[in-house]
Amino acid sequence: MTDWTETELSALRRAYASGTTRVSYDGKSVDYGSAEDLLARIRTIERAIASVGRPLPVAGLAGFSRGDR
Numbered sequence: 001m002t003d004w005t006e007t008e009l010s011a012l013r014r015a016y017a018s019g020t021t022r023v024s025y026d027g028k029s030v031d032y033g034s035a036e037d038l039l040a041r042i043r044t045i046e047r048a049i050a051s052v053g054r055p056l057p058v059a060g061l062a063g064f065s066r067g068d069r
Contacts, residue, residue: 004045012042 011025016039021032032038 004048006049009042009045009049012038012045016042 005026008025011023015021015023016035019035021035021038023030023032023038032041
């Protein structure tokens with residue numbers, strides 16, 4: 001997984017809010033093809049950041065008994 005930063009995410013959000021598809025941060029510059037491409041990148045990074053530190057779900061098997069057997 002690539003390590004995204006809050007700086008990158010903030011720059012992407014600012015660009016999207018201003019209606020541009022060119023994003024610059026940390027000496028880097030990226031041109032996105034459309035606002036939809038930019039928004040998809042924002043959502044990808046938001047999901048990745050939100051999932052950091054969240055424990056993975058544990059699958060289990062439940063057993064039931066009627067008590068008469």
